[in-house]
Amino acid sequence: MPAEAFFQHLLNGLTLGGMYALIAIGYTLVYGIIELINFAHGEIFTFGAFLGLLILSTLASTPIGSTAPALVPAFLVSMLVTAGLGVTVERVAYRPLSRASRLALLISALGASVFLMNAMMLTFGRDSKPFPVYLAAPIYERGDLVVRQIDVFLMVLTLALCILLDQFVRKTRLGRAMRSVAQDREAAQMCGVSVSATIAVTFALGSALAAAAGILNGLYYGVVRFDMGFLAGMKAFTAAVLGGIGNIRGAMLGGIVLGVSESLIPALLSAPPFSVPEIFDYKDAVAFLILIAVLIIRPSGLLGEELPEKA
């Protein structure tokens, strides 16, 4: 494979991985704090993308409509509203079950996911919706390698959001509350931490990041579709497990590793000396095989520690 093509696939993998990382953080935050695979998270990501699309198409008639500054309100509003949706899902589908069995909670989460996916299908239609184009100009070109503005924007924004979240969880009062509830809910409560408020903040943060990932995804691929959250959500969950579930930096690392391997592995296998172009049909299966492999070989993930199963 020529070097330019290799770097192009690496670049694709890094941008893809950035998006996975943003979604994976939501899974890992929620899992860390209430030990639930939030199946609805993929749909929250899709909702964020659709909301961004809606805002951008509303702004299209204004002077800033088709320029890059229009992205600022799109990101801010979408992240804010989607955070609200995340909190609502928690309140409606998870909080009433906080004392129920794990199975009941999982089924409720699945119900929330199916409900949101179908609600979006009925609202926005079954077909892919085109996403307006921003920042498409190339800034560096050499043979097969084309770096567009959006690639840089995506990586910078992802990095910034990750650092912000990491500092929030590590340095602020609320972040400390989140970590304490994740560690021991009762003890945190006894120290005066409001558990339900902390859980709500966790959902809000995860959902806001998912919304940002949703808009980035729309900008990057140029389309959004009601069911795109299913696949993206599963892959992001894989990334979270890969990094060690419950570990925020692990989720970021897992996202990048997954994105790069999903982009590079099929590219390497389809080029000589392997030359199996059919591998691209099975690109989506790569993530799941990685998931199964991680669970067999190192269930605690790259950066995770062993977690005992809580009753």
Place this chain on the structure above:
Amino acid sequence: MTPPGLAASRWAVWVLPQIAMVWLVAFLVTPEVQSVRRAADLLPILNLAVLIGGAVWAVRFFLKSDLCRHMMESQDVTPRILAQSVFLAAAVLPVVLCVLEKYYWIHVLAISLIYVLLAISLNIVVGLSGLLVLGFSAFYGIGAYVAAILTTGAGSSPHLIWALLPAAAGLAAGFGLLLGAPTLRLRGDYLAIVTMGFGEIVRIILTNWEGLTRGPISISGVAPFHLAGWSFNRPFSAGPIRLDGDTQYYFLLLLTVAFFVLITHRLSHSRIGRAWVAFREDELAARCYGIDVTRYKLLAFAVAASGAGIAGVYFASLQGFVDPTSFTFLESVLILSMVVLGGMGSLPGCAAAAVILQVLPEKLQMLREYRMLIFGALMIVFMCIRPEGLIPSRRRLRRIREVPVP
């Protein structure tokens, strides 16, 4: 001398399922609700509302009556007699529909029997053992594709399809073990996501391995069941009654479902079933009592997968063709919602929910679009308000109701 209440309950156990059957026929012959545009469209809605409302009211009335209490207490009303009575009603049902020439509904009922089979299989893992499996349609798809690929091969005997029932069951169980062996040792909720991933892998392979599965084009011409020169999809006339192919499949499926109900019932009341319930309730305690939890989990997984494999063979043969779109994630969710709404761990509940969730949307065509939306909402509502489901299993009910108040 038997008290009069108990004597009545002996009769009631035979009569009530037949009444339910007559109600189902009445329900099926009422016109469908297509859309609501004209005032005349309201009539079928009214009809359906009266039928459904009447049934709900009658069931509530029955549950509060002395008769119900007597039936619960009577030694004569065993699950076996109840099952026999229900199967009698289920066997008469298609004959009545044949006489009324409602052949389409027999097809719908045959398909719902396939879902009954799927639901009671999934019930073993989700209901009895408490393991959430989200890729169940993968095993179903494996069964269907085994039937489709092997019967459409050149020179295959028409009787081959019978041999494929155990073969598909075995293959599906094998895949179940392959998937379960590494993952069942892990935290319970990883299993959900791994099976979801497995379902997706199977779907991707079915769609893309065109040399084997012909991909999205679908495989058509799957062989019908065939016995000594008689093909099950050939119509059959006996005097005034004409039994079409779907009816014969219906009876074949009914026998299979009866067989599976028997097996599941026996399993769940055996040492194995008690082990399943034990680790569902408390895995640590079960381990302390010396239950080899991983082995029993694998067993539950394999039994459930084999049921799905068999259901797949029937599905392929009944439809005559298979394509990958029948085995998506939403299909798994549909089967799971049957188990959840019927009552996890409850055989009659799962069976009833499977029939209801298949037949009701056929009647309410205008709600078809909203079907999954409603199921999603119902899954949340049931988990929050009525986790024991429509027809709770006695064992689970006992646990839910008898938890001492702290």
